[in-house]
Amino acid sequence: MKAGSNFLNAVSAVALSASMVVTGGSFATLVSATRAEAAVVNRIQVSGADRVSAETVKANISIQPGKTFSNADIDESVRRLYATGYFSDVKVSVSGGTLVVVVNENQLINAVVINGNRKIKDDKLEAVIRSRAQGPFSETAIEADKQAIRDAYAAIGRSDATVTTQTYPLGNGRVNLAFVVDEGDRTKISQINFVGNEAFSNGRLRSVILTKKSNFLSFLTRKDVYSEDKLRADEEALRQFYFNNGFADFRVISAEAVLDEASNEYVVTFTVEEGQRYNFGDVNVESTVEGLDSEELKGLIESRPGKVYRAKDVQDTMSEISQRVAAKGYPFARVTPRGNRDLGNGTIAVDYLVDQGERAYVERIEIRGNTRTRDFVIRREFDIGEGDAFNQEVITRAKRRLEALGFFSSVNITTAPGSQSDRVVLVVDVQDQSTGSFGIGAGYETGSNGGIKLEASIEEKNFLGRGQYIRIAAGGGKNSRDYSLSFTEPYFLGYRLAAGFDIFKNEDTSEDYYNVDTQGFSLRVTAPITEDLSTTLRYNYTELDYSAGVANEPYISTPYWTVVGQSPLVRSSISHSVTFDTIDDKTLPRDGIFAQVTQEFAGLGGDSDFYKLSGKARYFHMLLEDADVIGSISVAGGHIWGTGDETKVYDQFKLSGADIRGFESGGIGPRAKKGKMADYDSIGGTTYFTVSAEASFPLPIVPRDSGFRGAIFADAGTLYGNDAFTGSDKVVGTSASLRASVGASIIWASPFGPLRFDYAVPLKKEDFDEVQRFKFGIATQF
Template sequence: MKAGSNFLNAVSAVALSASLVVTGGSVATLVSATAAQAAVVRNVQVQGADRVSAETVKANLAIKPGKAFSNADIDDSVRRLYATGYFSDVRISVSGGTLVVVVNENQLINEVVINGNRKIKDDKLQGVIRSRSLGPYNETTIEADKQAIRDAYAAIGRSDATVTTQTYPLGNGRVNLAFVVDEGDRTKISQINFVGNQAYSNGRLRSVILTKKSNFLSFLTRKDVYSQEKLRADEEALRQFYFNNGYADFRVVSSEAVLDEASNEYVVTFTVEEGQRYNFGDVNVESTVEGLDSDELKGLIESRPGKVYRAKDVQDTMSEISQRVAAKGYPFARVTPRGNRDLGNGTIAVDYLVDQGERAYVERIEIRGNTRTRDYVIRREFDIGEGDAFNQEVVTRAKRRLEALGYFSSVNVTTAPGSEADRVVLIVDVQDQSTGSFGIGAGYETGNDGGFKLEASIEEKNFLGRGQYIRIAAGGGADSRDYSLSFTEPYFLGYRLAAGFDIFKHEDKSEDFYDLDSQGFTLRVTAPITEDLSTTFKYNYTKLDYSADAGLPVDDPRLSSPYWDVVKGGPWVRSSLSHTLTFDTIDDRTLPRDGIFAQVTQEFAGLGGDSEFYKITGKARYFHTLLEDADVIGSIAVGGGHMWGFGDTKVYDQFTLSAADVRGFESAGIGPRARQTTGTGNRDSIGGTTYFTVSAEASFPLPLVPRDSGFRGAVFADAGTLYGNDVKTGGDNVWGTSMSLRASVGASIIWASPFGPLRFDYAVPIKKEEFDEVQRFKFGIATQF
């Protein structure tokens, strides 16, 4: 009885001191804080809730019957109810032992539609707005939705798009809501200017950044879409470019984009300070960690005295030393570069200090911002996990790996203090980007086997957000058909093993007197050895079916040649194992300017099937920028291979050279050929046992053509030979088996098109044999590797 009296006294004190009312989101505080803290109600009464149940209202209250409450609880209750979006007004008061909650309900949205949109489909815009059918009509949410739609249009280069709303009352508190979009015109970039640059021209710097001037292809490439995030990325790209070319003092003073509303075009301006260009001075390694030999670590230095200063060389040296030190059992060791500028000599001396860093452990790794990519896809790029020793170099290496995946438009890794002094929280912020593409390629080859060739492909580098790669392609020409399917799982069984398969089918009717149908599959697994070196193992299965008569009459005298007995019949089966070592330091897969790509492959056939041979092949290509400001890039490529047959060597087992190996000649246009014993006409290639190729090329921006268009020119010289024969044709039925060199010179136009890199080559053979098949023009998809 006494407890009940105390309760009533507390409630009376509240009621007498103030009538508690909360209206429109503002809270009238209690006069007596002490009384408020002592207030307890027996029940809760909800008024004004028709469509929303009273239980839903009560569930969003911080006040419960029988428990004391305060002003803070009332504030929290009001905020919770407004946050539901169902109410336009909320009032809370106390009457006796009852908490009275009076609400005015928002209208209910019956249907949400979007009108006027043509450039962005309904489903994409519905995905960025929060207003939903059968949800509340909330002005704050609708304003946010309008801005979200405007942002979506700005992302495709339509910054002047406007969004309005219309409502259509249906009665009983229900409305239809329509977002009306005026898409406007594309917002273009008319100029990209640089101020303060002297070492490099505006054209060279424009090729470094992501933002491009508008041109006739911008509606496809979208490279002229302006955004603040893109501008920040451009600043970083400029810094990395200058830092890697000796300008250690470079800085971006400012970057701005000014919109001319009359023309709806941006003018982008970067103001920079280049500073002095440096070479590396003396380079040394100092270690304060007992047991670590500084002289041993010096062999890992990439930054050599006298070379142009490159921040990448410093970073690579830090990474190499850090890995070596960690492998020796010093997980907390820290590598810190110290630079000493000599302005008079234009050098930077670098000392790499290896010391025992602070003992810290990774408490957890937080992944933020990924809307599509799974968390584990990001986590597996880190060589450390929760509970491991914190190492900044390992974190930096993981960041570079994430950026190299191509899944994200931005990657940022930061640290935060953990729950204890020796604990660190890693925070990984990423932003997903599109990783799928649909490609259409076209080519034309002259010569006997020429004609138009088309290919269509669908490619996804981050399938279902799992980091898996899948590609489906189909193509062909007048005399050929090609179909293929490829799939790669980059972390097979949880290890850094890229396992996958390729399935293919090829139909070829281009040869004179035989047709070839082949189909098969490849199983492969690739393992990294170092950051630049990897190894690949494959199992290859191919089924080949030759039609040797190719439609010739049964009494045609050419069918009496012993050569045709070699290829007709079948089907034949080739079953082999192969092993490849790949060394890759290429700086850019699209337009390499520096680095080496090299491969050595050995293949053994004889695991069942009809082929028995051992092959070894190799190729290497070196890229180097010859003139930095003029953007002239040189490359040298070499290749070669030899096979040893163990049994009855088949025509399809021997090497043939493609039209890209020695330009100016058709695919299978050089090397040993079948000699007809009777009749006239061309001779079919039978391949050879040995080949060598060499190529030199220089590419450059086309004069009078904007660099942003993606067009470049090139001049080249190729040479090569294919010789030797193990196919038993019976009698003297093969010619061209000698080691005779072929050579050509030519020029190219290369276009980095939205559909992939395309290339037009014109080559003139300057050394050939009379039976070679020449092809001066070649147009098709460009390949570098």
């Protein structure tokens, strides 16, 4: 029999006495009372309290001398005394004008230790248990602590971990408590099966869900850890995937995980029903709100007739209409989509009905479950506050923002009735997740003395639970050393302005005839214009310090050094960027556009005077949905105008090895001869254009859960023009000669960050270009 159940049965009696047995461990509790209805006592007598003072006992009962009380007050008093955890037995009785409280104290814990744990440190486990030194020894609390430790191990894939306890009596009612952990083996996921899917293969669906099969990297990625919460999230991910690919009737019939205790491995099975695939039929907007023009709202529709039905298009249309309607002064207007299926034609006609919703106001926003993230970090993602008009679209938008932060494993927003009929309480349930990471990257230094380059970084996206971003990185190789520190405050001065700074230092000795140390900082602030459009303003300060390299002194007086001038050199500039970003997934984009235009003006002191304009854009599109083949096209270009006496060589554009693969960084474009030597230094150019096409796909045979993908690509572009070496006969490559290459890649979403291995063959080049067919390093998408 449960303690709470027995207790409630006993206290509900209104007889002269009542008794019950409480099995909270092995203790028996007797509660008895003389008639207490409308009774009054003159004093309270406490017996059995030795380590806990009588005053503490009296402070935890609701009965006071001279005031009437009832059996309900006795119930509450006994409940409070048990809730302290200090007592194993409580007896309450009334004798004449005296309330007699007899308690039997629990032992006190002198010290708590955890033994046998290696995979989870003491401080992590101590944070999840309630037993504490100088606290009460409670069998009920200890059982809960054992389960909490088991849950912590299940979260890292060790579901068969066991926990026992040992006690060491010290006398005088004190005891040492030890939790003994047998961590067991990692619980793996041997199979992930799908039943009922015809439109998409098992491999494609496995790429959608969070749960992954165990592989040789699982001990690092932890993606094969099974949990009920993750399974529920996988169900929702499958629903969203099918809903956004035309299957409006899709449903998950069941999702279950079966543990084979002999092998300690789970088999996860999703049983689904896909239903019919639909396209959009007729799409219309109707309004019953006086003053709203339906024809004007039709221009906001994302769901076009004939396109594949996508729930995201419907949601985006609702969002656009809701924002427009609210801006016109109708905060209570409601947008409701109504779908009409035509099974014969396989279409869904959608009518967006705009009507006057019920007048309701937000009474308060209640946040639950955040153990690390501060409340204000969550609240500021809502465009409404207490007292504002309730708007479901605003709530939906806030949920998307919270999920996009990456701070939480789950976000759920519900409503509850307020204190009045037109008041609503918003209940925000979140679950914090790890936001810190340690990364290791690898690359290859170019140049005649090139070699392996390594980088290590520490990143925290939710610093101190305040939503701030910080990253510290250091790297180096044979010819270089790099250091950087970045910090971003996403809500500067309480506004949705992402302000931050970047500090960097680079030491480069890759060239034979000169070395260059670059150091500086930038200050930046980014403001959103819309959900997809933002603008960034930066101040940039860079100091360049050139010195002689390993070559002999006579070769320093080359045209390059003549133009560079006296070291150190300072560049002080401001830049402004506009960014449009609709990418669906920053890790592996499958759909969307990323475009950015940047202008930079230098001349705020320092040695540089110029105006630069540059831009880049990349479009992602799914070519073969089931095969998970992703296509992308990217274009980029830029031009520099000198605004002073001359353009400095170090201010001109240089292309990296990632802009046109198959060539070294700085390997194409204008070059200056190195004095008496037969080779050349890159001096950059005033204008560049590049274009690239790529298709990526899962590698055959290799399990998709390993994170490996292949790609084929074609790059082309040019870098030309020169304002720094005018009139020099030692400069080549100033014409707009086209370069082109083709190649293949292996991309690995490694636990240390995305890595990429490219092999490219130049198809069109100049004799003085520097070729680099093989390249590997940290993968970048934008």
